[in-house]
Amino acid sequence: MRIHFIAIGGSIMHNLAINLAEQGHQVSGSDDQIVEPSKSHLQDAGLMPKELGWFPDKITDDIDVVILGMHADEHNPELQKAKELGIKIYSFPEFVYEQSAEKTRVVIAGTYGKTTITSMIMHVLKKLGRNFDYLVGAQLEGFDQLLQLNPENNLMIIEGDEYYASAVNKQSKFLKYKPNIALISGVEWDHFKTVISEDDYFKQFEDFIRTIVPKGTLIYNKDDKNTREVVERTMDIKINRHGYKLPEYTINKGVTYIHVGEENIPLKIFGKHNLSNIAGAFTVCEWLGVKRDEFYHAIQDFKSSIRYLEFVASQNGSVVYQDFAHTPSKLRSSIHAVKEQFPNQALVTVIELNAYDSIDSEFITEYANSMNESDFAVVFVNTSLIKEKNIALDNLIWRLTEAFNHPSFHVITQMTDLEDFLETFKSNGYNLLFMSSNNYNGVNMSSFADKFLRNF
Structure with missing residues (x-):
């Protein structure tokens, strides 16, 4: 395919552009500002635009797909030209879904904890030698990029962001992925950080649950009152539901041990949020066929997602x-x-x-x-x-x-x-x-x- 990125310099956007170019697609892009590390990554991949700015002449009828980043507004001249030519326009999450439609999609959502849970799942699957695609919002130890899409993989782990898909698509990103397995770690509205009302913010998570494919699975944090209430308002849909809770643990000489049956598993991390996140990650991995012993052996050397304790x-x-x-x-x-x-x-x-x-x-x-x-x-x-x-x-x-x-x-x-x-x-x-x-x-x-x- 020939693919053009409007706002190619974004942290996720440039990762996707490089990934698609490595697969053999013809990739081009524009942006009015590109900073590090995106700039160096694009230069190394030969995808850095020759000059910054928006150029409608770049949009020609031989382009198969335009991918629109959040940085571009609805009046962007390249976007207007693509609409005139009738070119298919995707937001970033819409395109990711199209590329993973035949895969098993695991989407981790929540106001907090989603990066950590996503990274725990990825850490365990990698240690077990499982092949998978992924999309995360932060650079994780052991993974060079924020995104991997490989046509040969049949599983994708996605960190589900509740913010807008694009300037012309005011739906939450996580509503685009249609998960087979979804997890909600917790829901908390912050009027200083969120531009929508409390009711609308909570409604997004209800809508997210309703995007789970028929007979799919919802995993949720039973310790979080708001999450329980969101789940209870969606009992009319037929999906599997599996709640998780904070596991039992002890602390000895600065080391946290999680209690698993008769065993005490030593961890590199600590704090109730992290322990709850482990319970969520385990439940997801269990649905993916990972055995309990395999999971807890692999999670022992998990350190932290970036900047979380x-x-x-x-x-x-x-x-x-x-x-x-x-x-x-x-x-x-x-x-x-x-x-x-x-x-x-x-x-x-x-x-x-x-x-x-x-x-x-x-x-x-x-x-x-x-x-x-x-x-x-x-x-x-x-x-x-x-x-x-x-x-x-x-x-x-x-x-x-x-x-x-x-x-x-x-x-x-x-x-x-x-x-x-x-x-x-x-x-x-x-x-x-x-x-x-x-x-x-x-x-x-x-x-x-x-x-x-x-x-x-």
Whole structure:
């Protein structure tokens, strides 16, 4: 086929373009902005556009398929030309479905946990030598790309994103995949992160369940009240339903053991969210024919999906972890997980909040008392990222201090001050948990850990 990508520079889009070119398809693409690592990947594959921008002349009637990325809006001139010529236009998820229509499709969905569960399943299947295609939203250890499509594989593991398929298709991506096996890890609406109403957000997951193929299987987290309610509203459709729950576990000398029958399986990861994710991943693998002993043998050396209670460094008995923080409940649960894992160590928690969100008093209120289980609490707001210069800094610090209501609380507003704090804090007897929904503004977490650990 001859395939043209509108917005080829996206993280998933460029992976798909390279994958299709490797299969022998003729691939071209356009974009008005391409950054690393997409730029280097496209250059190495010989697919980097000669110049940036949108060029309707690239859209000719010998093109079989146009794939439209999220970055392109509905007025894009290349899109308009493709419509005029009657060329078949796919959103990214629609095309992935077309390529996997004859495969068994496993789709992992949920507000949180879907990346981790997807990566656990992929880790186990890879260790067992199973062949499969995949689509994930983050770079995972042991996998070079975000996507693999191979016509010879009969199984595809998909991380199901609930956000829009494209600028001209305002349906959730995960509604396009029509899973044979679907999993929902949990449903939580966040009005600061979600552009649709709470009812509409929950309705997406009901609609997702209704896309499961006839006699297909739904696997869901029975511990999550919202998920149970979503499932209960879809009892009219005839599918298999299989709930999973947090497994029994113990912690001994900083190692978590999951109880499986008479065995205690040691893990590289910890925290109730991760243990629940293991239960979900096991249930999926069981439906795929993986035996219990095979699964738990393979999962023992699973470390973490990127930035989910991820080990960074340790020294002199102190440990540094990083984590992805997207809600106050996630902040609480991650702090609890580290304290439960290392009960004899005190904990310093640093959370980086989005600078613009932090000047919203309603947003700050959501975080009330969320760091109480940490021994030392730091909120980092990089005010240098705020363009407006009339920010009342003292008022911001006061409101954060009032909301978090922690006895050992600091607000830091400059990167240099954060570095100084880590460098001067006496780490003896303390662990460090650094949480952010951003990218640490490009800072290497290893350097943060080094500053903290070397001042013993």
